[in-house]
Amino acid sequence: MYVCRLDCEWDETPFPLQGVPVRNQNDIDALRQHCRYVFVDLLRRVTPDPVPGDTARPPPRTARAAPTHRPPSRRLFPERTYTDTAIFDDELPRAGDAYESVLSYVEKIVDDLAHGRHIDPQEVENAVRPMVESVLRSGDAFLWIESLRQRDSYTYRHAVSCSTLAAAFGRHMGFSEDAIVSLAAGGLLMDVGKSQLPDELLTRAGALTEAETLLARHHVNEGLAILEHSGVTDQEVLDMVRTHHERFNGTGYPEGLTGTDIPLAGRMAAIIDTYHAMSSPRPYRPAVSQHVALRTLYAGRNADFQAELVEQFQACIGVYPTGSLVELGTGEVAIVMVQNHARRLQPRVAILTAPDKSPLDDFLIVDLMRQVGPERRDIVRTLPPGSHGIDPKEYFLQ
Secondary structure (H helix, E strand, O other), rough: EEEEEEEOOHOOOOOOOOEEEEHHHHHHHHOOOOOOEEOOOOOOOOOOOOOOOOOOOOOOOHHOOOOHHOOOOOOOOOOOOOOOOHHHHHHHHHHHHHHHHHHHHHHHHHHHOOOOOOOHHHHHHHHHHHHHHHHHOOOOHHHHHHHHOOOOHHHHHHHHHHHHHHHHHHHHOOOOOHHHHHHHHHHHOOOHHHHHHOOOHOOOOOOOOHHHHHHHHHHHHHEEEEEEHOOOOOOHHHHHHHOOOOOOOOOOOOOOOOOHHOOHHHHHHHHHHHHHHHHEOOOOOOOOHHHHHHHHHHEEEEEOOOHHHHHHHHHHOOOOOOEEEEEEOOOOOOEEEEEEOOOOOOOEEEEEEEEOOEEEEEEEEEEHHHHHHOOOEEEEEEEEEOHOOOOOOOHHOO
């Protein structure tokens, strides 16, 4: 059986938030030490441990035990604390190469699906693993490269950004490298089902009708079908595609799951997907600043999103995320380059304008934590992308 809820708080027990598979008497005894009763999810099947001497095959799985209802992976557990092993500036060339690799693969996916070809699971891993390795070496370098090299197409931008954020989130949570690779792959493929929807539906500037909204929501099932036909079996990937639009309070889709019935990878994916969507320009609305997107997520904690995960995501990307535009007390506009984890309100920034907002001929790098002298610069507010006509790519990608 699969235990989805306890009669006490999860954090009062040693059990993982995503649930407890029960395979043998030892699992039952462990639960009995903390609970008088538990709630069992009858839609999820758990393969029991084999009985010694019993060589009979288990009965075949029924439709109710399809991959969409498998018990959660045991891989999403904190295993270590990561620290940067590469200097930011030294990692930038490798991060750039890794970015080009993953972007090229996103372009290949779009072309393959347009021509009826399947996704190769090994190619997905080959594309995201260099990016994960870069993120593990430096928590900021790849995020910095990704923030500068985003394509105009929301399809490309969203896939690469969600993959990057998933890798950074997994690093912050202390998961194993292989688990982080799975999260990055899930982020890359989360919206793959949208390739089967009409382009007009995805680029509509106005509101969708009720029928169009239902059609748009069908991209989740389309994505699962694509992965099934492609032979993708990685559970984190399937969980992220299936549940990234579920909400903690049960108001999401397609299944209306609640709380920890949503797999941990799916709960993380919902935060990542929403954060990037809000901070990106869309046909029907302008982008908000990354700081505003974070505040919106925080306002939705324990309603749309699990509070603990929202707080961990905020800690992961910082008060002023890498790549975000900020205004300093001097009036100058800067872009955040590197987080200072000791003092999150004082990152390393590149100043792009004079106090009157006129662009500088060249940027000026300042570590706000290491300033000396009486004239100090401090961040006073964040700015939406494109504010004052500023395009950071003009400074850094020449």
